Amino acid sequence: xxxxxxxxxxxxxxxxxxxxxxxxxxxxxxxxxxxxxxxxxxxxxxxxxxxxxxxxxxxxxxxxxxxxxxxxxxxxxxxxxxxxxxxxxxxxxxxxxxxxxxxxxxxxxxxxxxxxxxxxxxxxxxxxxxxxxxxxxxxxxxxxxxxxxxxxxxxxxxxxxxxxxxxxxxxxxxxxxxxxxxxxxxxxxxxxxxxxxxxxxxxxxxxxxxxxxxxxxxxxxxxxxxxxxxxxxxxxxxxxxxxxxxxxxxxxxxxxxxxxxxxxxxxxxxxxxxxxxxxxxxxxxxxxxxxxxxxxxxxxxxxxxxxxxxxxxxxxxxxxxxxxxxxxxxxxxxxxxxxxxxxxxxxxxxxxxxxxxxxxxxxxxxxxxxxxxxxxxxxxxxxxxxxxx
Amino acid sequence: xxxxxxxxxxxxxxxxxxxxxxxxxxxxxxxxxxxxxxxxxxxxxxxxxxxxxxxxxxxxxxxxxxxxxxxxxxxxxxxxxxxxxxxxxxxxxxxxxxxxxxxxxxxxxxxxxxxxxxxxxxxxxxxxxxxxxxxxxxxxxxxxxxxxxxxxxxxxxxxxxxxxxxxxxxxxxxxxxxxxxxxxxxxxxxxxxxxxxxxxxxxxxxxxxxxxxxxxxxxxxxxxxxxxxxxxxxxxxxxxxxxxxxxxxxxxxxxxxxxxxxxxxxxxxxxxxxxxxxxxxxxxxxxxxxxxxxxxxxxxxxxxxxxxx
Ligand SMILES: Nc1ncnc2c1ncn2[C@@H]1O[C@H](COP(=O)(O)OP(=O)(O)OP(=O)(O)O)[C@@H](O)[C@H]1O
Ligand SMILES: [Mg+2]
Numbered sequence: 001x002x003x004x005x006x007x008x009x010x011x012x013x014x015x016x017x018x019x020x021x022x023x024x025x026x027x028x029x030x031x032x033x034x035x036x037x038x039x040x041x042x043x044x045x046x047x048x049x050x051x052x053x054x055x056x057x058x059x060x061x062x063x064x065x066x067x068x069x070x071x072x073x074x075x076x077x078x079x080x081x082x083x084x085x086x087x088x089x090x091x092x093x094x095x096x097x098x099x100x101x102x103x104x105x106x107x108x109x110x111x112x113x114x115x116x117x118x119x120x121x122x123x124x125x126x127x128x129x130x131x132x133x134x135x136x137x138x139x140x141x142x143x144x145x146x147x148x149x150x151x152x153x154x155x156x157x158x159x160x161x162x163x164x165x166x167x168x169x170x171x172x173x174x175x176x177x178x179x180x181x182x183x184x185x186x187x188x189x190x191x192x193x194x195x196x197x198x199x200x201x202x203x204x205x206x207x208x209x210x211x212x213x214x215x216x217x218x219x220x221x222x223x224x225x226x227x228x229x230x231x232x233x234x235x236x237x238x239x240x241x242x243x244x245x246x247x248x249x250x251x252x253x254x255x256x257x258x259x260x261x262x263x264x265x266x267x268x269x270x271x272x273x274x275x276x277x278x279x280x281x282x283x284x285x286x287x288x289x290x291x292x293x294x295x296x297x298x299x300x301x302x303x304x305x306x307x308x309x310x311x312x313x314x315x316x317x318x319x320x321x322x323x324x325x326x327x328x329x330x331x332x333x334x335x336x337x338x339x340x341x342x343x344x345x346x347x348x349x350x351x352x353x354x355x356x357x358x359x360x361x362x363x364x365x366x367x368x369x370x371x372x373x374x375x376x377x378x379x380x381x382x383x384x385x386x387x388x389x
Numbered sequence: 390x391x392x393x394x395x396x397x398x399x400x401x402x403x404x405x406x407x408x409x410x411x412x413x414x415x416x417x418x419x420x421x422x423x424x425x426x427x428x429x430x431x432x433x434x435x436x437x438x439x440x441x442x443x444x445x446x447x448x449x450x451x452x453x454x455x456x457x458x459x460x461x462x463x464x465x466x467x468x469x470x471x472x473x474x475x476x477x478x479x480x481x482x483x484x485x486x487x488x489x490x491x492x493x494x495x496x497x498x499x500x501x502x503x504x505x506x507x508x509x510x511x512x513x514x515x516x517x518x519x520x521x522x523x524x525x526x527x528x529x530x531x532x533x534x535x536x537x538x539x540x541x542x543x544x545x546x547x548x549x550x551x552x553x554x555x556x557x558x559x560x561x562x563x564x565x566x567x568x569x570x571x572x573x574x575x576x577x578x579x580x581x582x583x584x585x586x587x588x589x590x591x592x593x594x595x596x597x598x599x600x601x602x603x604x605x606x607x608x609x610x611x612x613x614x615x616x617x618x619x620x621x622x623x624x625x626x627x628x629x630x631x632x633x634x635x636x637x638x639x640x641x642x643x644x645x646x647x648x649x650x651x652x653x654x655x656x657x658x659x660x661x662x663x664x665x666x667x668x669x670x671x672x673x674x675x676x677x678x679x680x681x682x683x684x685x686x687x688x689x690x691x692x693x694x695x696x697x698x
Contacts, residue, residue, distance in 0.1 A: 002490060002493065003490065003491055003493070006487060006490030006491060007491070010476070010479060010483060010486075010487045010490075013479060013483065014476060014478045014479060017478045017479070017520070018478055221474070221476075221477065222470070222472060222474045223474050223475070223476060225436075225441050225468075225470060225474055226468070226470070226474050226488070226536075227491070228440070228441060229439055229440070229441070229463060229466070229468050230463065230488065230491040230492055230540075231463045231464065231491070231492065231493065232491045
């Protein structure tokens with residue numbers, strides 16, 4: 001055990017001393033996280049520009065405008081011509097515009113179906129999704145509020161008296177806004193998504209790439225000659241290196257939180273024990289793959305190069321930077337086999353939704369089995385090649 | 390019992406026998422040298438002895454125990470490789486600690502040994518704190534030696550311990566090696582410097598193209614294969630043939646197409662030789678008396694020089 005820990009300790013020390021590796025494995029993703037968070041969340045949230053043409057001009061139509069104004073994600077522009085709105089949308093000055101037609105208020109108060117027209121800029125499907133979600137949210141809110149507003153409105157205009165309100169209450173609930181179908185989005189902000197994704201970046205680089213490098217560099221630098229001459233066994237070398245890469249990944253994860261928590265101020269559930277379990281499993285998956293790469297490559301350079309390319313490639317398919325929903329279906333199904341993607345799903349479940357790891361037994365099983373099989377195969381091949389040069 | 394035996398080692402790479410039935414036997418307490426030119430097979434032999442490479446046939450025994458045997462104790466043998474093979478990104482002291490950990494050196498023994506090694510190898514904390522990558526060649530070798538000695542091996546195998554060092558530093562290393570030997574360490578070293586083999590080694594094997602040509606104490610080898618004292622004449626190459634004719638009846642001959650060697654002569658004969666040359670008008674570049682060296686032994690055995698310049 002002392003030998004394994006000795007290898008782990010000095011391996012980590014070496015990895016922490018190689019400046020380029022340190023930059024690419026640790027500093028780079030964290031800088032990118034901060035950068036992306038700043039670019040894509042505008043210091044907290046996205047702004048959606050919505051133009052409104054209020055042809056109705058009643059207290060009810062005004063209520064819709066008010067709700068749009070009260071959210072902090074929308075910026076409302078009130079305009080007076082359909083044409084101006086359309087041109088602004090075309091020039092991408094607006095994400096969407098809404099026409100509240102004349103008679104909208106009257107339709108509601110008299111119990112007929114009311115309609116508003118919504119036009120959305122579809123150029124960027126992602127933003128269009130978010131825009132639709134926000135408009136849907138506003139309409140839902142209006143639906144909740146409308147009963148009270150209508151009551152107040154009717155009372156003030158003197159069209160009904162207090163005794164009729166009881167009747168109106170039932171009546172008002174049937175009010176239905178007919179707008180074009182909208183798709184809702186999850187109400188998670190990008191910065192939380194990003195912070196959790198960046199943890200999984202560690203599985204690819206601090207774990208997979210580092211483990212590969214630390215194994216093949218022994219051969220490249222010739223230091224393996226010295227290791228073989230000591231009483232240390234090949235499996236001890238591998239376990240030592242595994243612990244080293246794991247330790248590096250834990251240091252990286254701690255660093256992500258140390259930088260991410262104060263700067264991004266994410267709303268997450270910090271369930272550290274559960275998180276730790278998943279991070280260890282995710283890291284071991286990366287290390288196992290690193291072992292296989294080292295075992296199967298002909299040259300040290302080939303192995304390191306392949307691990308880096310694989311890491312760069314995989315980061316787009318495990319959902320670090322963007323939701324995998326953006327991928328075509330056939331690809332999305334494939335990504336489900338990538339263990340680091342599974343680990344990231346669990347991390348997001350824990351951190352974003354406050355779920356317990358117990359909810360993810362399938363995932364944990366999948367990760368564990370993956371680790372056992374891949375690690376065993378890699379270790380078996382490598383043990384042979386580590387016993388002579 | 391020998392401290393180290395390599396018996397009839399054969400190693401083949403592709404078509405060539407890099408080692409062809411090589412046998413060496415090293416006594417406990419001696420400094421044993423493998424003297425041979427580049428590519429002779431010195432490193433290959435050492436790595437086979439260490440178990441880093443597999444021989445195609447032959448056996449290696451350390452204190453009578455075959456090294457492939459399970460109860461062979463790896464701590465008996467220390468290795469100072471040709472390229473220093475330290476962890477470049479770790480400091481000297483971390484390298485030493487690392488190997489101490491892998492050899493399972495107890496903490497208390499470690500402290501004592503480290504202190505005495507620092508003393509012995511003249512390693513101060515300043516050197517030890519630096520990353521190996523920033524050390525000079527001589528400093529690296531001393532750190533590499535410390536990393537090998539920390540486990541207190543009985544036998545130390547050094548592959549070309551002084552290649553690439555300044556002549557002064559090389560002499561310091563020779564002193565270090567003799568001191569180690571005086572402390573009771575058995576040493577097997579390889580070199581292509583004949584002075585090194587001559588000065589340091591109790592016994593030498595001359596190895597060339599995978600074969601051991603001769604083995605013995607340097608003085609014995611020189612006596613037996615080095616030839617007599619001789620006068621060496623350095624001349625422009627166009628005069629070589631002429632001069633050879635001139636000294637033919639004294640036994641003069643052209644060596645390595647570079648100089649004339651007249652065997653059996655010494656200082657006393659220089660005026661006589663000079664006179665003959667002056668009379669025939671052959672200009673002399675240099676004239677000296679040579680006593681046989683291990684280089685001569687090598688040349689006499691192979692017809693080639695040890696180090697091509
Ligand atoms: N892995 C290998 N594959 C093929 N040939 C090899 C291999 N290793 C060594 N050789 C060959 O074996 C021969 C002996 O090499 P070795 O390194 O043992 O020589 P050496 O005496 O140590 O030389 P040097 O003084 O240059 O260190 C050389 O001809 C070399 O090319
Ligand atoms: Mg060599």
